[in-house]
Amino acid sequence: MSEALAPTAEAVLLHLCRSVVSMPDEVSIETSSVGDDRVRFDVTVNKEDMGRVIGRRGRVASAIRTVVGAAAAKDSVSTEVEFVE
Amino acid sequence: MEWVETTAKTVDEAKELALDKLGVDETDTEFEILEQPKQGLFGRVRGEARVRARVTPKSPRAKEERRDRKRRPAKTKPEADAVTATVSDSEEAPRSGGRKVGPTQGGANGRGRNGGGSEAGATRKRPVERPRAEDAPMEDVANSVQEFLDGLTAAFGIDTPVTLETDDESIMAHIEGKHGLLLGPKARTLDAIQELTRVTAQRAAPSSVRIKVDVGGYREARREALASFAQQAADRAMAEGIEVVLEPMNSADRKVIHDALTEVAGVSTRSAGNDPSRRVVVVPDGTGDDNGVDGSDVEDSSGDDHAS
Numbered sequence: 001m002s003e004a005l006a007p008t009a010e011a012v013l014l015h016l017c018r019s020v021v022s023m024p025d026e027v028s029i030e031t032s033s034v035g036d037d038r039v040r041f042d043v044t045v046n047k048e049d050m051g052r053v054i055g056r057r058g059r060v061a062s063a064i065r066t067v068v069g070a071a072a073a074k075d076s077v078s079t080e081v082e083f084v085e
Numbered sequence: 086m087e088w089v090e091t092t093a094k095t096v097d098e099a100k101e102l103a104l105d106k107l108g109v110d111e112t113d114t115e116f117e118i119l120e121q122p123k124q125g126l127f128g129r130v131r132g133e134a135r136v137r138a139r140v141t142p143k144s145p146r147a148k149e150e151r152r153d154r155k156r157r158p159a160k161t162k163p164e165a166d167a168v169t170a171t172v173s174d175s176e177e178a179p180r181s182g183g184r185k186v187g188p189t190q191g192g193a194n195g196r197g198r199n200g201g202g203s204e205a206g207a208t209r210k211r212p213v214e215r216p217r218a219e220d221a222p223m224e225d226v227a228n229s230v231q232e233f234l235d236g237l238t239a240a241f242g243i244d245t246p247v248t249l250e251t252d253d254e255s256i257m258a259h260i261e262g263k264h265g266l267l268l269g270p271k272a273r274t275l276d277a278i279q280e281l282t283r284v285t286a287q288r289a290a291p292s293s294v295r296i297k298v299d300v301g302g303y304r305e306a307r308r309e310a311l312a313s314f315a316q317q318a319a320d321r322a323m324a325e326g327i328e329v330v331l332e333p334m335n336s337a338d339r340k341v342i343h344d345a346l347t348e349v350a351g352v353s354t355r356s357a358g359n360d361p362s363r364r365v366v367v368v369p370d371g372t373g374d375d376n377g378v379d380g381s382d383v384e385d386s387s388g389d390d391h392a393s
Contacts, residue, residue, distance in 0.1 A: 011240035011241075056105055059280065066269070
């Protein structure tokens with residue numbers, strides 16, 4: 001069902017998160033719709049990987065959001081990405 | 086960059102810079118303090134704090150083969166460090182470039198000298214206490230970059246080749262085709278992709294290899310435009326005998342300007358101000374201000390930005 005909301009953005013998000021963490025199998029994404037054309041992703045990673053997806057001063061997280069936002073253009077939605085343990 | 090080395094007025098600032106450069110959280114990082122700051126008269130900083138940091142390796146690695154390449158004999162005396170120690174702008178601090186021994190400019194305008202200064206990192210060539218993980222082989226780094234970008238373009242649903250251009254110390258990844266989606270406004274998406282590529286590669290195969298990502302030849306075109314802009318500024322500086330102050334640019338762009346003008350006779354360059362309004366100043370020869378004595382031009386020997 002999440003496929004329907006923003007498949008490109010979600011695929012990109014999953015790839016990015018899996019790439020930067022040390023435990024890629026523990027990455028999961030929950031997708032929800034927040035208002036018209038806006039999709040929210042809640043990304044869960046292993047606790048030990050939180051620092052990796054967020055990065056120094058949120059640099060990695062911010063880069064992830066930028067790239068996911070670009071991908072979401074293909075899905076004609078805007079996105080928000082949150083990281084949870 | 087396996088280890089990055091930074092200097093700043095305080096140890097904490099140097100650590101911050103190192104973390105910025107690595108792009109990771111403190112908890113994933115290990116530090117070594119190489120030098121405590123030395124106070125001079127009236128609180129003036131005489132010697133800056135030097136810190137070395139790296140991402141804590143995920144797994145033990147014992148790649149020995151690159152060690153020789155990375156540990157070159159020092160070309161300069163340790164005193165050369167005194168020169169860089171006067172750098173007041175902490176932005177220059179990342180000096181990992183010193184390990185690269187870039188084929189940088191001859192020291193005509195002071196920049197070459199800095200390259201040597203960084204090399205004085207060799208002052209601590211003596212074995213460090215902790216065993217040091219060596220760089221991952223270039224092949225591993227390249228594979229990680231290729232895999233990351235192939236996966237990314239696939240996820241984007243963009244069917245385009247990604248080709249890598251590599252030499253001993255750098256990887257240039259080209260995403261073929263003019264994909265505006267991957268470029269983004271002011272190349273922000275591309276920069277984010279590059280950042281994530283570096284982070285991914287750094288974690289999968291830690292090394293000091295410099296990684297750049299381009300899409301549809303954007304960076305090359307941008308570099309040419311900047312270089313021609315730099316030439317115009319140089320012409321003007323020489324014709325009018327004045328210093329030409331350029332607009333604020335990020336460190337990668339400033340480096341392009343510095344590099345473009347290194348070989349231009351009659352001018353030298355330095356940087357002034359602090360990020361984000363740091364800018365290049367093009368100085369015509371003979372104005373007595375072309376030696377970068379203030380160390381403000383140190384940045385260009387340290388390779389790319391911030392990574393970063």
